[in-house]
């Protein structure tokens with residue numbers, strides 16, 4: 192399987208924040224969820240990938256090509272959605288589309304009309320009068336109407352109601368049915384990941400701390416519970432995150448077998464992705 196997107200050793204420095212040695216890949220046929228706390232560096236990473244902001248070092252390869260020197264041809268193959276899209280508020284959607292469409296060699300008016308109809312959007316409506324959900328759908332219609340093979344989206348479902356979110360996720364599922372494609376999207380909504388992500392990349396304070404298939408991630412971890420008297424310093428160290436009271440403990444571990452050997456009576460449950468994410472970023476629930 193080829194990689195659609197490869198980010199290697201990306202470093203970007205702001206005054207009070209740095210992306211440090213950010214590396215991950217998006218394999219063909221994969222939907223990757225990009226997660227992390229507020230301010231962890233998701234938008235900065237996405238902007239650096241797209242060349243919207245510069246970087247100190249690092250390599251970005253899209254469809255096996257460096258962004259530098261291939262910007263025009265690569266951007267033709269990428270659909271981009273930001274959570275606050277750069278639209279001219281005073282224009283109608285149809286006018287905005289007329290500005291965007293000529294930027295793409297493979298703009299497909301039929302696809303655009305199909306998505307506008309699916310989303311029940313009327314092109315004559317002025318952008319300033321659109322609700323957040325309508326704006327997001329319009330952004331998605333634009334991103335999906337030029338035969339893009341890679342979708343990069345920054346929080347495409349944030350602030351949307353469950354019905355619209357579900358519709359957008361279904362469309363992404365449909366989009367992936369055609370081979371050779373990939374989706375990379377940031378989100379705070381863990382149920383989005385449950386529904387459609389194949390792999391998960393977790394960023395914390397500008398560093399990638401997990402890059403893993405979703406199912407493998409969940410299989411590898413367990414929430415373990417037991418009596419407080421069973422814990423000693425060595426077993427405590429086997430948890431990523433541990434909450435203990437006078438009576439019992441509960442924690443996330445990737446070392447279930449070792450813990451079972453030391454404490455045969457522990458209870459082990461499958462954690463959800465949020466449990467695992469919080470354990471890795473060190474905050475606990």
Ligand SMILES: Nc1ncnc2c1ncn2[C@@H]1O[C@H](COP(=O)(O)OP(=O)(O)OP(=O)(O)O)[C@@H](O)[C@H]1O
Pocket residue numbers: 205206207208227228229230231232233234235236
């Ligand atoms: N142009 C800039 N100049 C200086 N600092 C910036 C700039 N843009 C972003 N930052 C800082 O970089 C850090 C990461 O911001 P970023 O928007 O990438 O986080 P995020 O993970 O997308 O957060 P959220 O989930 O809240 O959207 C923040 O501390 C932010 O203040």
